[in-house]
Amino acid sequence: EPEVTQTPSHQVTQMGQEVILRCVPISNHLYFYWYRQILGQKVEFLVSFYNNEISEKSEIFDDQFSVERPDGSNFTLKIRSTKLEDSAMYFCASSEPLRGGGPYNEQFFGPGTRLTVL
Amino acid sequence: GENVEQHPSTLSVQEGDSAVIKCTYSDSASNYFPWYKQELGKRPQLIIDIRSNVGEKKDQRIAVTLNKTAKHFSLHITETQPEDSAVYFCAASKGRSYGKLTFGQGTILTVHP
Numbered sequence: 001e002p003e004v005t006q007t008p009s010h011q012v013t014q015m016g017q018e019v020i021l022r023c024v025p026i027s028n029h030l031y032f033y034w035y036r037q038i039l040g041q042k043v044e045f046l047v048s049f050y051n052n053e054i055s056e057k058s059e060i061f062d063d064q065f066s067v068e069r070p071d072g073s074n075f076t077l078k079i080r081s082t083k084l085e086d087s088a089m090y091f092c093a094s095s096e097p098l099r100g101g102g103p104y105n106e107q108f109f110g111p112g113t114r115l116t117v118l
Numbered sequence: 119g120e121n122v123e124q125h126p127s128t129l130s131v132q133e134g135d136s137a138v139i140k141c142t143y144s145d146s147a148s149n150y151f152p153w154y155k156q157e158l159g160k161r162p163q164l165i166i167d168i169r170s171n172v173g174e175k176k177d178q179r180i181a182v183t184l185n186k187t188a189k190h191f192s193l194h195i196t197e198t199q200p201e202d203s204a205v206y207f208c209a210a211s212k213g214r215s216y217g218k219l220t221f222g223q224g225t226i227l228t229v230h231p
Binding site: 004031033035041042044045056091095107108109110111112 | 219
């Protein structure tokens, strides 16, 4: 069964550094998402992406964050100048389109990247 | 925006008992309600979902009910087994708004043998 993959599984960085988290969505999916989960807290939506542009973003997703689909398979989240509070598990998710437009609601999650900012 | 509240935060049951987790949502336009199971250190995995055009859905030992009037939905697990132990998250989405999921706080379910 196809799965969303993410790399790296764990990233440790110094405060102020830039990190890029990578995701490979399921191949026929067209809608892509990033969520984060601070330890012990709920999963929070960051951004959705479709047709090479951001569809929606949350208040968390400020100018520090950016997303990109650099090629036909990868979907990346860049965090510039990381802060201590960016430490969290970051999940990528993807979903396939419904006929007639709009995403098929089921989202498939990747295994996550644990980001630790020191 | 949408707000999803989930209760209880922890739930401990004996093997074979039933477990019920409840969620409420705020946005009446939400029309899709998935439940995810997350085992320690692993990805959230969809276990069951329900759309607003039905009131109940069942899949073996798992069922979900939806009350649109009251804006709440519940997960029911019958004949619980130790492998059901995990964190369960409810979520809500307004279907065609690019599928953004708003999650509840999660319920840690522990099934004792």
